[in-house]
Amino acid sequence: MSNRKFIPAGEHLKALISQSKVSEPDINGVLRSRGVFCHSIDKSDTAPLLIKTIISPREFEQLKSKITSRESSPKTIFRDLEWSSQDTLIDALHQSIDAEKIISDQFVNYELDDFSDFYSDGSPDSVCLDFGIKRTDLLDEWDNQEKYFKGQLSLKKVNGEAVSVNITMTHTSPETKQVANSILKAAEIHLRDNGHISNTARIAEIRFNHFTNENRVEFLRHIARQQTDYEFYYKEIVDFQFKPDPDAEADKRIEWLQKNIEELSVKGDLEKTVFFDKTLHKSMKAFKLIANYTISFSTYIGTCKVSFEFPGYAKKGNVEAELVVDFKAFKLAGASSSEVKEVKRKIMKNIETAKSNGYLKLKS
Structure with missing residues (x-):
C-alpha cells in the first residue's frame, strides 16, 4: 500500500494528534461524531480514546485538513x-x-x-x-x-x-x-x-508592551473599525480576549474577574457590552480582538472575519509579543483564487494604513 493511502494507527496516530495544530476541540469533534462523549476535552483524556481505536479515512482527512488550514493560512x-x-x-x-x-x-x-x-x-x-x-x-x-x-x-x-x-x-x-x-x-x-x-x-x-492597558484596547478597536475602502466594510466586534490585570486599581464591576479569572474570552456584538466601557480598560490586558466584515468587490459579495492578536502574550505571557493579523474566515462566492488573493491583499493594505495611524497616536 502506498504512503498516500496509509491510515495512521498506534504510534503514528499518536504522532499526528500530538501536534499542537490538532486542537482539543478537533479530537473531541471526532469522538462526538462517533457518539462518544467524554467528561473532559483535555488531550490527556481524549487522545488515548482515539489512539486505541482505528480512525476512518474520512476522519483522517478531517484531521489533516485542520493541520493544513491552520499552518498555511496567511x-x-x-x-x-x-x-x-x-x-x-x-x-x-x-x-x-x-x-x-x-x-x-x-x-x-x-x-x-x-x-x-x-x-x-x-x-x-x-x-x-x-x-x-x-x-x-x-x-x-x-x-x-x-x-x-x-x-x-x-x-x-x-x-x-x-x-x-x-x-x-x-x-x-x-x-x-x-x-x-x-x-x-x-x-x-x-x-x-x-x-x-x-x-x-x-x-x-508593534509589541504588546508598547501600549498602556487602555490604549491597547483602543488600538485593537481602532484598526478593527477603521476600514473605509469600498470593498471592505466593518460590521461588528465578535470576540474579545483579555487577562485581568491584578496590579490595576480594582473596579467593582469587574473586581470578581481580577480575583477569580486568569483569562476571559467573550463573544457576541461586544461594543454594546460592559467590556467596551473605557473606564474598565485600565484593568484589562487585552491580547486579541476579532471582527466581522462584509466585502463588496467587483460583482462579488462576501464576508470575512479578521483576527488582531498578540499571540505570544496569549500563549506564554510574553509582554514583547508582536501583533499578528490573520483571516479566521473568508467567503467570496464565485471569485477565483487569484481574485480572492487580490481582495485579501487590498484588505491587508487597508489594515496597514489604519495600523500606522493608530499606532502613532496610541503607543505609550
Whole structure:
C-alpha cells in the first residue's frame, strides 16, 4: 500500500494528534461524531480514546485538513523603518539579497524552494519579494513528506513628518516566518551599509508592551473599525480576549474577574457590552480582538472575519509579543483564487494604513 493511502494507527496516530495544530476541540469533534462523549476535552483524556481505536479515512482527512488550514493560512505582521535616502526602494533593494545565505543553519528540515528577489509593485517606492520553502517531515510516513509554504515581504515608502517605510511580512508557517525575518535582517544590513537608513535606525515592531492597558484596547478597536475602502466594510466586534490585570486599581464591576479569572474570552456584538466601557480598560490586558466584515468587490459579495492578536502574550505571557493579523474566515462566492488573493491583499493594505495611524497616536 502506498504512503498516500496509509491510515495512521498506534504510534503514528499518536504522532499526528500530538501536534499542537490538532486542537482539543478537533479530537473531541471526532469522538462526538462517533457518539462518544467524554467528561473532559483535555488531550490527556481524549487522545488515548482515539489512539486505541482505528480512525476512518474520512476522519483522517478531517484531521489533516485542520493541520493544513491552520499552518498555511496567511498571517501578517506590520513593521516600520525610518528612511534617510533619496533613492527609490527598488533601486536600493533590487539584487540586495543573497538567497544562498538566507538559511545558514544546516540542522533544519526545510530549504528555500522559490525566491523572486525584490520587484516593483506598481511604483518604484513600493516593492515586494516572494519566496517559498520546502519542508521535509520524515515522520509523516503516511502522507507526503515534502510540504511547500509561501511567504512575502512588501515595503512601501510613505511621507509623514519624516519619510518612513511601511513593512508588511506575510507568512504561512513558522519556517516561512523565520525565513522572512532572515531576509528582512539582510535587507536592513544592506540598507544601512549603503546609507539608505541611518546607523541608529532600526526596524520597529508593534509589541504588546508598547501600549498602556487602555490604549491597547483602543488600538485593537481602532484598526478593527477603521476600514473605509469600498470593498471592505466593518460590521461588528465578535470576540474579545483579555487577562485581568491584578496590579490595576480594582473596579467593582469587574473586581470578581481580577480575583477569580486568569483569562476571559467573550463573544457576541461586544461594543454594546460592559467590556467596551473605557473606564474598565485600565484593568484589562487585552491580547486579541476579532471582527466581522462584509466585502463588496467587483460583482462579488462576501464576508470575512479578521483576527488582531498578540499571540505570544496569549500563549506564554510574553509582554514583547508582536501583533499578528490573520483571516479566521473568508467567503467570496464565485471569485477565483487569484481574485480572492487580490481582495485579501487590498484588505491587508487597508489594515496597514489604519495600523500606522493608530499606532502613532496610541503607543505609550
